[in-house]
Amino acid sequence: MAAMLSVDRLSVRLPHGDGMAAVVDGISFEVGRGEFVGLVGESGSGKSITARSLIRLLPQGAEQEGSVKLDEIEVLDLSRRELRKLRSSRAAMIFQDPRAHIDPLWRISDHLTEPLKLRGWSRSEAGRRGLELLASVGIADPERCFDAYPDQLSGGMLQRVMIAGALAVEPQLLIADEPTTALDVTTQAEIMGILADLRREQGLTTLFITHDLELASVVCDGILVMYAGTIIESGSAGEVFARQMHPYTHGLLRARPSLTGPVGELEVIPGQPASGLEAPSGCPFAPRCAWARPACAEASRRLVPLSGTRRSACIRIEEIADELD
Ligand SMILES: Nc1ncnc2c1ncn2[C@@H]1O[C@H](COP(=O)(O)OP(=O)(O)O)[C@@H](O)[C@H]1O
Numbered sequence: 090m091a092a093m094l095s096v097d098r099l100s101v102r103l104p105h106g107d108g109m110a111a112v113v114d115g116i117s118f119e120v121g122r123g124e125f126v127g128l129v130g131e132s133g134s135g136k137s138i139t140a141r142s143l144i145r146l147l148p149q150g151a152e153q154e155g156s157v158k159l160d161e162i163e164v165l166d167l168s169r170r171e172l173r174k175l176r177s178s179r180a181a182m183i184f185q186d187p188r189a190h191i192d193p194l195w196r197i198s199d200h201l202t203e204p205l206k207l208r209g210w211s212r213s214e215a216g217r218r219g220l221e222l223l224a225s226v227g228i229a230d231p232e233r234c235f236d237a238y239p240d241q242l243s244g245g246m247l248q249r250v251m252i253a254g255a256l257a258v259e260p261q262l263l264i265a266d267e268p269t270t271a272l273d274v275t276t277q278a279e280i281m282g283i284l285a286d287l288r289r290e291q292g293l294t295t296l297f298i299t300h301d302l303e304l305a306s307v308v309c310d311g312i313l314v315m316y317a318g319t320i321i322e323s324g325s326a327g328e329v330f331a332r333q334m335h336p337y338t339h340g341l342l343r344a345r346p347s348l349t350g351p352v353g354e355l356e357v358i359p360g361q362p363a364s365g366l367e368a369p370s371g372c373p374f375a376p377r378c379a380w381a382r383p384a385c386a387e388a389s390r391r392l393v394p395l396s397g398t399r400r401s402a403c404i405r406i407e408e409i410a411d412e413l414d
C-alpha cells in the first residue's frame with residue numbers, strides 16, 4: 090500500500106543575499122498510514138519550513154521543488170483553490186505558539202464551528218461536534234471553554250483547542266510543529282498523551298516535529314533526523330535511540346544531560362549548528378565532525394539504506410559505526 094505521505098527530493102529555496110539559497114535541500118521520506126513519525130533537529134535545521142512545504146504554506150518568495158504526495162495527490166500540482174480544500178480536509182497543522190495562530194476576537198466556539206459550517210454543517214450540529222471535540226482532547230468543562238476567548242485560556246488549554254480545531258476537519262495527516270515546546274513539563278506530557286491517544290484510537294497519521302530526540306524516541310514509531318536542511322539519518326525510533334548511524338545524531342544524544350549519569354560531563358558538539366542557508370557543500374555536518382575526512386566535503390547528501398529500515402547519509406558510517414556506540 091502506498092504511503093500516506095510520500096516526499097521525494099523536496100527542496101525549498103528562500104531569498105538570501107542577492108539570490109536564493111536552499112533551506113531544505115532534496116529531502117525524501119515517507120510516512121505510512123497510521124504512523125507517528127518524528128522529524129527531529131536543532132533550531133534552524135529546516136523543520137518548520139519542511140512542515141509548511143508539505144501543505145505549501147511557505148513564506149513569500151519561497152520556491153519549492155520536488156514531489157509531495159498526500160494520499161497519492163501531488164500537492165505541488167494543486168491550484169490555490171484545491172490547496173485550500175486540502176488544508177481544510179486532508180491535512181491539518183498545529184504550531185508551537187497557538188496564540189499566534191488563533192484570532193483573539195473569536196470565541197473558541199467560533200474557532201471550532203466555523204470550519205464545520207463552511208462544510209455545510211448546521212449551527213447546532215457544528216456546536217455539538219465542537220463540544221465533543223473539546224471533550225476528546227481532555228477539556229474537563231467543554232461548555233465553559235466553548236464560550237471563552239483565547240486570552241482567557243492557558244497555553245496548554247489553547248493548544249488542546251488547536252488540536253480539537255485540527256481534528257474538526259477529520260484530517261488524514263496531522264502535522265504538529267513543536268506543539269509542546271512552549272509549554273511547561275506537566276502540560277507537555279498531557280498534550281503528548283492526547284496525541285498518542287489520537288494515534289491509538291483513531292489511527293491518526295502524525296508528523297511530529299521536535300528538537301528533542303529523546304522525547305521523539307519515546308513517542309514516535311520512526312525518526313527522521315534533520316541537519317542543515319537535509320535528513321542525515323532515519324530509522325525506527327528505538328533503533329535510532331539505541332544506536333546512532335550518524336555522528337551528528339550521536340553528538341545530539343550525548344549533548345543531553347543524563348538523568349542518571351554523572352553531573353558535569355555534558356559533551357557538546359563543537360561549533361554552531363548551520364542552517365541550510367550557510368551549509369557548506371558535501372556533508373553539511375563535516376566542519377563539526379570528529380570523524381570527517383576530506384572526501385566528506387564532496388559527499389552526496391543522499392540517505393543510503395543500511396540494514397532494515399535504517400538509512401544514513403554518512404559516507405563513513407560502515408567504518409565508524411562501532412565507535413559511535
Ligand atoms: N520567513 C523566512 N524568511 C527567511 N528565512 C527564513 C524564514 N523562515 C525560516 N527561515 C530560515 O530558514 C532556515 C530554517 O528555518 P526553520 O524551518 O524555521 O527551522 P526550524 O524549524 O528547524 O527551527 C533558518 O535558517 C531560518 O532562518
Ligand SMILES: [Mg+2]
Pocket residue numbers: 136137138266267
Ligand atoms: Mg521550527
